[in-house]
Amino acid sequence: MKPTPLLAAIALLSTTSHAKTWLLPIPQSVEWTGYQLQLDPDFHIEGASNLYVHEAAQRYHKLITKERWIPYQKNITEITPLKNRQDTLKTLQISVEDAHAKLDFGINEAYNLTIPDSGGKATLDAATWVGALRGLETFSQLIIEDEGTLVAHSSKIQDEPTYPHRGIMLDTSRNFYSVESILRTLDAMSYNKLNVFHWHITDSQSWPLHLEMHPELAQKGAYSPSQIYTTADMRRIVQHAQSRGIRVIPEIDMPSHTASIAESHPHLVACVNKDWEVYGAEPAPGALDPTKNETYALIEDIVSELADIFPDSFFHAGGDEVNSHCWADDETIGPYMKEHGLTTDQLWAQFEDKVGSIVEQNHKRAMIWEDAIVVAKADLSKNVAVQVWTTTPENIIKLGHDIIHSSSDYFYLDCGGGGWVQNDQRYISPDQKATPGDTFNYGGTGGSWCAPYKTWQRIYSFDMTKGIKKQSGHGQVLGGEVALWSEQSDETVLDAKLWPRSSAAAEIFWSGSYDKSGKRRVLSEVWPRMNDWRFRLLKRGIGAIPIVPQWCLSAGTSCLI
Known part of the structure; x- marks a missing residue:
């Protein structure tokens, strides 16, 4: 039986249902362990010798503790509870191969990020200081608040941009x-x-x-x-x-x-x-x-x-x-x-x-x-x-x-925002025109040359x-x-x-239009992450517009066709 879009979406989401966080842009490779670790009260970031990485480490540390992210997109499928470890995540160790690379076209932005399920130390290894910045962003998205406690989702990520x-x-x-x-x-x-x-x-x-x-x-x-x-x-x-x-x-x-x-x-x-x-x-x-x-x-x-x-x-x-x-x-x-x-x-x-x-x-x-x-x-x-x-x-x-x-x-x-040239007679409603014909208001582009x-x-x-x-x-x-x-x-x-x-x-x-296996990226996989990401942008002071009624965020798949 050929799966419907709804069933395909549920099947795809079920493959990662143990993860309670949504990553965007999606990394090239993500392996979830099924564990989450409490963030240690003294958690800190080490090894940021480059000035910009050091500043970013401080910025993201504050962001994580202030954001205390609780995912908005819920009830898509039954989520397997993540297993808890007794050990906490104490540090994130950053290692940069080239801390002095010039920011320019083609700079290497690859990074590897590992949050072990045994706790202790997470590692962020990057080819350049710019790659470390990208890895810090991903790390921040892996920290959420769970029942009042900040936790990190144990995972292994290998990532780099498809296009420079x-x-x-x-x-x-x-x-x-x-x-x-x-x-x-x-x-x-x-x-x-x-x-x-x-x-x-x-x-x-x-x-x-x-x-x-x-x-x-x-x-x-x-x-x-x-x-x-x-x-x-x-x-x-x-x-x-x-x-x-x-x-x-x-x-x-x-x-x-x-x-x-x-x-x-x-x-x-x-x-x-x-x-x-x-x-x-x-x-x-x-x-x-x-x-x-x-x-x-x-x-x-x-x-x-x-x-x-x-x-x-x-x-x-x-x-x-x-x-x-x-x-x-x-x-x-x-x-x-x-x-x-x-x-x-x-x-x-x-x-x-x-x-x-x-x-x-x-x-x-x-x-x-x-x-x-x-x-x-x-x-x-x-x-x-x-x-x-x-x-x-x-x-x-x-x-x-x-x-x-x-x-x-x-x-x-x-x-799609309409036209801006003033006194344009093409906006007149058909019943007010001396001669019949389409107008921008009815069956037209609204005056936008590149509508919709x-x-x-x-x-x-x-x-x-x-x-x-x-x-x-x-x-x-x-x-x-x-x-x-x-x-x-x-x-x-x-x-x-x-x-x-x-x-x-x-x-x-x-991430590219296709994943590493050659499979086309599709809307049925990205929409939960986009729904959640809009609210995270709001939390970070960016006035992103809503893309669904808020009801859809907790209505499971009810807003799908």
Whole structure:
């Protein structure tokens, strides 16, 4: 008899029914012993010689004792009681092979964690200090409160990430986010073992970025003097991220999405203040003039200053949504294109090649959105990593570029929120229209170009390897990112927009879409852990939205189809 989804879920959960804790992201290998150990009153963590590991050990020790976690998800199946040992768990011994490894792309994050059923000493062995941070997070999830006593679930865990790049992209131009809200996001990322904060700092709407070499950009292009990221702010964010094992990759979007530069350098930006429906992707069209040497001089200054502030080896140079009319209709660029026999796409490709050289000269590896490769057919260095958001990823890989998954069909967290362009007649109800036809309100997208809303279930169902063949050299899947574009988001809704949906992405980025045996990860296995994880995030100060009625948490399988 073929099992129904409900029976399959119960059968799967029964294989681990002796464990009363839910781990997320799920480790690559977990062996439960069936025992639990009381945490000794003098429990402590030893061996954390690296500064960040030492700070994390102190942080997690406080978290465990303050959190006193009691699982919310209950009554799924009859749980075999864990056996108790008389001996307590007295210490967690951390051993790090490389305590001085540079936090950068490809750093080894593997760790082994053992909590013996005999009590005494648990061990956390990691290849690098970053791996130790990941192991400490897992250890914290293994400690719960049982009848008023903190206990550790005896287990043996071997774990490492499937992908080295696991990120969140946050747009801070369209609406501003305080430094404190960004730091809180970094904390939440560390709980989920996400390791890349892709900071889309600037865009057409505002330039909130202070640069010592060009202070006029923020002075003229920011929304207000209080909505500017200073050099100290940027360094604070980088330092906080570093302490959590998170890389920060800055993005300066160009040549398009640069109308904010025109506030201080109007002669370097085309089609500003023109009809956005003709000249841009959304209100505030604008694209840098690729024919002027001064444009590249400004880019060199921006990249060189940020290269000093952001230590990561990657630099994101944008490269999306160049509008052909913007350049072709410009009184300077249009004649230049005709004189040199260039199409918009050819000029665009030249621009990307020059920007790539500037990035390389600053000892960074360029990352761009797919558009320059897919639309402009730019033949760029294979060292350029491509962030895929609409195209079929294997098409980029076949060209020899490494990719980062950010499919708008799965990973765009702003989708489904309706439109934001004002006075749009398509919102009018059918009975108020002069002519019949669908509207955004009835049978439409609600005004969201990438509707529907991306649920955590949809995100989790993404196959990171579909249609992609393994090969050597360039042309690899580096990982993935969820993206929060901020036309309708700011810090007041940041947590709710990100969590726990980003947790679903975090698991397939860390654990992979398939387990080590090649079995596809499915919703019937993850939903109890997601239900519980949302409440743990709340306990840790992250305003994650509810994903089920609270009744479902104690109703067993009653909320399943």
